[in-house]
Amino acid sequence: MINLAPTYEPSPNWWLSNITEAEYRRIYAGTDAISIVHLFRDPPKSDADYFANYFPSKLFRLNSGLYMIENKKGKKIPFEMNYAQHFVYADSLRHPRIIVLKSRQQGISTLWLLSFIDDAITMDSFAIGLMSQGKKESQTLLSRTTVALEGLPSAVIQLLDISVLKNNS
Numbered sequence: 705m706i707n708l709a710p711t712y713e714p715s716p717n718w719w720l721s722n723i724t725e726a727e728y729r730r731i732y733a734g735t736d737a738i739s740i741v742h743l744f745r746d747p748p749k750s751d752a753d754y755f756a757n758y759f760p761s762k763l764f765r766l767n768s769g770l771y772m773i774e775n776k777k778g779k780k781i782p783f784e785m786n787y788a789q790h791f792v793y794a795d796s797l798r799h800p801r802i803i804v805l806k807s808r809q810q811g812i813s814t815l816w817l818l819s820f821i822d823d824a825i826t827m828d829s830f831a832i833g834l835m836s837q838g839k840k841e842s843q844t845l846l847s848r849t850t851v852a853l854e855g856l857p858s859a860v861i862q863l864l865d866i867s868v869l870k871n872n873s
Contacts, residue, residue: 720744720767722786731790735797737763755863762822763793771818772855773848780851789815817845821852825866 720728725741732738743764748754758764765771769782785793788810795802804812824832834845856866 720784722784723790727787728790731794732797735794737794737797740764751859759860762819762826765822765826766793766815766818770856770860771821771852773814773818774851780855783814783818783852785815786811788812793819814848817848818852821849825853825856825864 723731725745728741728744729738732741740761740763743758743761744767748758758768767784769784771783772780773783775781788807789812792802792804792812793815820832824830834842834849836842836845853866860866
């Protein structure tokens with residue numbers, strides 16, 4: 705099996721540790737994400753099963769430990785959406801333009817950063833650029849992006865033929 709993240713061990717009954725299946729069904733009601741609830745209940749049987757049935761789902765990719773982030777202590781950990789991130793992401797599935805009121809320390813910026821990175825590496829002819837208000841903030845965003853990209857499993861990098869064309873750091 706593909707090693708998504710050495711420290712990531714999903715629950716045998718429900719992969720998402722931050723929300724229950726009932727919460728998932730409530731948050732994602734009325735979206736296409738309801739049709740993939742089984743992906744978080746039944747782990748892939750093989751690499752072929754993973755790439756054919758699980759990997760095509762952006763929601764699964766964002767919650768499977770595929771992307772690494774740094775926690776507040778500087779330790780690299782697999783990203784898995786928390787309750788607030790699920791709520792915001794589900795709203796974005798319902799409408800492409802949503803308003804998120806200023807919210808601190810709930811990981812909304814990290815969610816969007818990883819979502820855009822995911823789009824850039826999985827969609828054809830899609831490029832991203834990062835911009836922020838100052839050099840320090842730009843360095844923080846670049847660092848988060850670097851951690852996410854460098855943490856990708858080699859099988860995914862090879863499959864998607866990922867490379868960084870330009871790094872202006």
